[in-house]
Amino acid sequence: MNMPDQDAVPSSTPDPREPIDEREPLPGWPPRDILAPFVLLAVSMERAHGYVIEDYLRALGLFGITMSTLYRTLRQMEKDGFLESTWEPGPTGPARRVYTITDAGHTWLESSATMLNAYRQTIDRFFGLYGAGPGASRNQPTEPTDEKETQR
Amino acid sequence: MNMPDQDAVPSSTPDPREPIDEREPLPGWPPRDILAPFVLLAVSMERAHGYVIEDYLRALGLFGITMSTLYRTLRQMEKDGFLESTWEPGPTGPARRVYTITDAGHTWLESSATMLNAYRQTIDRFFGLYGAGPGASRNQPTEPTDEKETQR
DNA sequence: CGACTCTAGGTGCAGTATGCACATAGCATG
DNA sequence: CATGCTATGTGCATACTGCACCTAGAGTCG
Numbered sequence: 001m002n003m004p005d006q007d008a009v010p011s012s013t014p015d016p017r018e019p020i021d022e023r024e025p026l027p028g029w030p031p032r033d034i035l036a037p038f039v040l041l042a043v044s045m046e047r048a049h050g051y052v053i054e055d056y057l058r059a060l061g062l063f064g065i066t067m068s069t070l071y072r073t074l075r076q077m078e079k080d081g082f083l084e085s086t087w088e089p090g091p092t093g094p095a096r097r098v099y100t101i102t103d104a105g106h107t108w109l110e111s112s113a114t115m116l117n118a119y120r121q122t123i124d125r126f127f128g129l130y131g132a133g134p135g136a137s138r139n140q141p142t143e144p145t146d147e148k149e150t151q152r
Numbered sequence: 153m154n155m156p157d158q159d160a161v162p163s164s165t166p167d168p169r170e171p172i173d174e175r176e177p178l179p180g181w182p183p184r185d186i187l188a189p190f191v192l193l194a195v196s197m198e199r200a201h202g203y204v205i206e207d208y209l210r211a212l213g214l215f216g217i218t219m220s221t222l223y224r225t226l227r228q229m230e231k232d233g234f235l236e237s238t239w240e241p242g243p244t245g246p247a248r249r250v251y252t253i254t255d256a257g258h259t260w261l262e263s264s265a266t267m268l269n270a271y272r273q274t275i276d277r278f279f280g281l282y283g284a285g286p287g288a289s290r291n292q293p294t295e296p297t298d299e300k301e302t303q304r
Numbered sequence: 305c306g307a308c309t310c311t312a313g314g315t316g317c318a319g320t321a322t323g324c325a326c327a328t329a330g331c332a333t334g
Numbered sequence: 335c336a337t338g339c340t341a342t343g344t345g346c347a348t349a350c351t352g353c354a355c356c357t358a359g360a361g362t363c364g
Contacts, residue, residue, distance in 0.1 A: 030216055030351075031183060033321075041282055050341065060281065061274035069322055071342060093340040094330035113282055116275050122213035123272045129212065130193055130265055184322090185350075202312065221351055223313060245311040246359040 031119050035073050036082075037112035038062060040105055043083060049096035050074065074099060082108050183271055187225050188234075189264035190214060192257055195235060201248035202226065226251060234260050 042048060042056030050071060057065050074097075077083045082105035085097045101109070194200060194208035202223060209217050226249075229235045234257035237249045253261070 030214070031186060032351090034183060035321085038278060041278060045281065060277045061270070064323090066323055067341085068324080068343075072322085072344090075343085090340085092331075094342080096341060109282075113279070116278060118213070120272060120275045123268050123275075125212045126190060126193060126268060127265070129197065129208075130261075187350080216352090218352055219312085220314075220353080224315090224351085227314085242311085244360070246313080248312060 031115075035062070035065065035069065036077060037109065037116060039070065039073055040077065040082060040101065040109045040112065043099050044101045044106065044109055047098050047100050049088075049090075049098045051096075053099070077105070081105075183267075187214070187217065187221065188229060189261065189268060191222070191225055192229065192234060192253065192261045192264065195251050196253045196258065196261055199250050199252050201240075201242075201250045203248075205251070229257070233257075 038057055038060055039053055041060075042053045045056065046052075048056070050067065053074070054065070054067065054070060057070070074083065074085075078085055078099070082102060083099045084102055085099045087095045088098045089095045190209055190212055191205055193212075194205045197208065198204075200208070202219060205226070206217070206219065206222060209222070226235065226237075230237055230251070234254060235251045236254055237251045239247045240250045241247045
C-alpha cells in the first residue's frame with residue numbers, strides 16, 4: 001500500500017529509472033529464440049537429423065514442437081554458422097540431412113546456457129514472490145528489495 | 153533415442169511418435185505469453201499502475217521490458233478478464249490507470265505457476281544433459297529417462 | 305497566460321517465432 | 335505403377351515484442 005503511491009517522486013528528482021541498470025544487455029530476458037539452445041544441445045550430443053533431434057527435444061520436455069518449426073530452426077542455425085549438414089542415406093526411406101555442431105555452435109551453446117540459467121533464476125524469483133502471497137511485498141518483497149525500493 | 157540410426161523403425165511398426173503424448177495440451181512448452189504471468193503476479197501483490205508494475209518486473213529480473221509492451225500486455229489481460237482498471241489521480245502528474253486482479257486472474261495465475269514450474273523443469277533437464285557432455289546420452293541420458301523412455 | 309517539461313499511457317510498424325496446412329521427393333511394398 | 339510412409343521444406347496466419355512516435359494532463363517559470 002505504501003509503495004505504489006510514493007513511487008512518482010517529485011519532479012525535482014533526476015528520474016531514477018533510466019540510467020541505472022536496464023542499459024546492460026543482460027542475457028536471460030526476454031527469452032528469445034528459446035528453442036535453439038535445446039536443438040543445439042541435442043546436436044552437440046551426437047550428429048543427428050530431424051527426427052532424432054525431435055526425440056531429444058521430447059526427452060527434454062518439449063513436446064509441443066512441430067517438425068516445421070524444428071526444420072526451420074535448423075536451417076536458420078546453419079545459416080548462422082552454428083550447425084553444418086550433409087545428406088546421408090538412412091537404413092530405410094529417403095536420405096536425411098544430418099547436422100553437426102560447429103565451433104561457433106559450441107560457443108553459442110555456452111552463452112545460451114548462461115541465458116537459460118538467468119531465465120531460471122527469474123522463474124525462481126517468481127516463485128519467491130508467489131509463495132510470499134498477496135501483500136507480502138509491502139513489508140519484505142522477499143529478496144529483490146536491494147536495488148528497487150531504495151532508489152525511488 | 154540412444155541409437156540415432158535405428159530410430160526410424162521399419163514401416164511395419166505403428167509409428168511411435170504420433171498418437172502418444174503430444175496430444176495433451178501440456179502446459180510448460182513452448183513458453184507462450186511469458187510476460188503475462190509476471191505482470192499478473194505483480195498486480196496480485198497490490199493494486200498497481202504501469203510504473204509500479206515495471207518496478208516489480210525489474211525486481212523479478214525482467215529488465216528488458218519496454219513500457220509499450222507492458223501497457224499492451226495489461227490492456228490485453230484486461231480484455232481477457234484477468235485484470236480490471238480504474239483511473240485514479242496520483243500525487244502528481246496525470247491520472248494513472250490502476251489495475252486490480254480478478255478472480256479469473258487469480259485462477260489463471262495459478263495455472264501460470266504450473267506452467268512456469270514445468271518450464272523450469274525443462275531448463276533443469278537441459279542442464280542435466282549439458283553437464284553430461286557430448287556422447288553421454290548414448291549410454292545414460294542423465295535423468296530425463298524416468299517418465300519418457302518408458303512410455304514409448 | 306504561453307511555452308516548456310515531465311509523467312502516464314497508448315499506437316503504428318516492422319521483425320521474429322511459431323503452428324497449421326500443404327507440398328515435394330525418395331523409398332518400399334504389393 | 336499405385337499407394338503409403340519417411341524426411342524435409344514452404345506459405346500463410348497469428349502472437350509477442352521493440353522502436354519510434356503520439357496524446358494528454360500537470361507542474362514550472364518568465
